[in-house]
Amino acid sequence: MILREAGIGDIDQIQIVRHAVKENVLSDPALVTNEDCIEYLTKRGKGWVCEIDNLIAGFAIVDLKDQNIWALFVHTDFEKNGFGTMLHNTMLTWYFSKSKDKVWLSTSPRTRAEIFYRRQGWQENGTYGKGEIKFEMTFENWQKIKLNHGHQS
Numbered sequence: 001m002i003l004r005e006a007g008i009g010d011i012d013q014i015q016i017v018r019h020a021v022k023e024n025v026l027s028d029p030a031l032v033t034n035e036d037c038i039e040y041l042t043k044r045g046k047g048w049v050c051e052i053d054n055l056i057a058g059f060a061i062v063d064l065k066d067q068n069i070w071a072l073f074v075h076t077d078f079e080k081n082g083f084g085t086m087l088h089n090t091m092l093t094w095y096f097s098k099s100k101d102k103v104w105l106s107t108s109p110r111t112r113a114e115i116f117y118r119r120q121g122w123q124e125n126g127t128y129g130k131g132e133i134k135f136e137m138t139f140e141n142w143q144k145i146k147l148n149h150g151h152q153s
Helices: 010-018 034-044 083-098 113-119 139-149
Strands: 003-005 045-053 055-063 067-076 101-106 123-128 131-137
Touching: 003 083, 010 034, 010 045, 010 055, 010 067, 034 045, 034 055, 034 067, 045 067, 045 083, 055 083, 067 083, 083 101, 083 139, 101 113
Parallel strands: 067 101
Antiparallel strands: 003 045, 045 055, 055 067, 101 131, 123 131
């Protein structure tokens, strides 16, 4: 498994992973375009991929402009291998090296994603959009989590 920075050449496979998920499914696949991915990867923030045998197993993208986790998804064929946690930790370590502002995300309630974010130390802070749970992570909380779990900077 290779964990590396995502590039524009990864977008086709990123889209495959995004559309393969069973939870937090897009109501309309056209809502997230290749142009959106380019914007988030090159202008608004940064992304990472987990790659196995030249296949992207998962990806994460953070948006510095809106202080938001734009995406964190693992293909269903590669779930429960720790890739989501690796992507999550890499993304947050990078984000907090660039900004001390809290970062937020939203996810559907009663999903494995909700459980995952709670386990990672995210704090619920209301709702977002169409009944999604809004979570936040502060710089201070991330520093405590890194210290307690031994995450590398």
